[in-house]
Amino acid sequence: MTMLSFSNIIGLSFVTITLIVVTSLVVYLLKRIWRKNKYKLVWTPISCVERRSNLSYEEFIREYASVGKPVIITDAMKDWKATTKWTADFFRSEYGSSNFLVTDVRNQTRVDMTVAEYLERINTDKNEKFLYLRDLNLSSNPKLYEDYKVPVYFRDWLQRLPQKLVKKYYLNFYSIYVGAKDTSIGLHFDFLGMPGWVALISGRKRFVLFTPNLIPDAKDILSYGEDENFNGNLENFPLYANANPVEVILEPGEIIYIPSKWWHHVKNLENSVSLNGNIINEYCSEIVYQDVSKEYPIKGRILPLILEFPWLGRFLFTTGLL
Numbered sequence: 627m628t629m630l631s632f633s634n635i636i637g638l639s640f641v642t643i644t645l646i647v648v649t650s651l652v653v654y655l656l657k658r659i660w661r662k663n664k665y666k667l668v669w670t671p672i673s674c675v676e677r678r679s680n681l682s683y684e685e686f687i688r689e690y691a692s693v694g695k696p697v698i699i700t701d702a703m704k705d706w707k708a709t710t711k712w713t714a715d716f717f718r719s720e721y722g723s724s725n726f727l728v729t730d731v732r733n734q735t736r737v738d739m740t741v742a743e744y745l746e747r748i749n750t751d752k753n754e755k756f757l758y759l760r761d762l763n764l765s766s767n768p769k770l771y772e773d774y775k776v777p778v779y780f781r782d783w784l785q786r787l788p789q790k791l792v793k794k795y796y797l798n799f800y801s802i803y804v805g806a807k808d809t810s811i812g813l814h815f816d817f818l819g820m821p822g823w824v825a826l827i828s829g830r831k832r833f834v835l836f837t838p839n840l841i842p843d844a845k846d847i848l849s850y851g852e853d854e855n856f857n858g859n860l861e862n863f864p865l866y867a868n869a870n871p872v873e874v875i876l877e878p879g880e881i882i883y884i885p886s887k888w889w890h891h892v893k894n895l896e897n898s899v900s901l902n903g904n905i906i907n908e909y910c911s912e913i914v915y916q917d918v919s920k921e922y923p924i925k926g927r928i929l930p931l932i933l934e935f936p937w938l939g940r941f942l943f944t945t946g947l948l
Contacts, residue, residue: 669838670695675874686779694885708773748806762802782905786936791943799904810893818917820904829898831876836889
């Protein structure tokens, strides 16, 4: 029997590793081509947002996620500690001295104040309706993970990555929003075209969504967000006539799912606390990658690779290359 020399073993190992890498990349490229064809951006016009309970994952994908249709899920928060725990007193006692992102929504500027100061101000008679605490980030406060469980509907490829990598590059799109009555967030679609979900812990929120296939011109729809009563000026903005806004009130204990690139306006009808999340999965990945590449050309090429091959993300982070 002929024994392989050390150099032969090294050479064979190199060839084997090269074949594995090349095969993996070919499969990866083929999968992306397949996803682009299968999971194209689809929008389903609606006249109302349906409320569903006992919704299976398969039904959610078939009837909502795969066809770009919003839905309210009424029974996905039953076992959450957060529904009774996340009160103003809780945030004051646990995070009162902390500075989180408090935004003046009139001009999107940061306001320097602690959580305790913010909670005090929103409960004054003046009712600071222009201030919004909307960046109590979960990755920086891991104890809060114990208080909720992400519903099965919202699979997120970003959870494949090491938490230290997620934290370093701000890739955890789960935040707690605390808003005063009458606070509103202007018309927008979510960051990088990601689908979003909002779990309402307390208070009530009004959502106004636009069926995207009837979306007005960008300048018109942004102006529309400045109109609190949604009475479009048809003389100045004639495309309002085709905007087709759909309004719904989100109640405590309900979760609303908003598909990729649905424009929406949100207003707090009462002081409210919510958990907001954005996700990447097969139903939106190519849309998100396209938007990431526009904003961050290098990261836009790396993100799909490390989500497809989480070991690569761990290796690049461990070696300091990421």
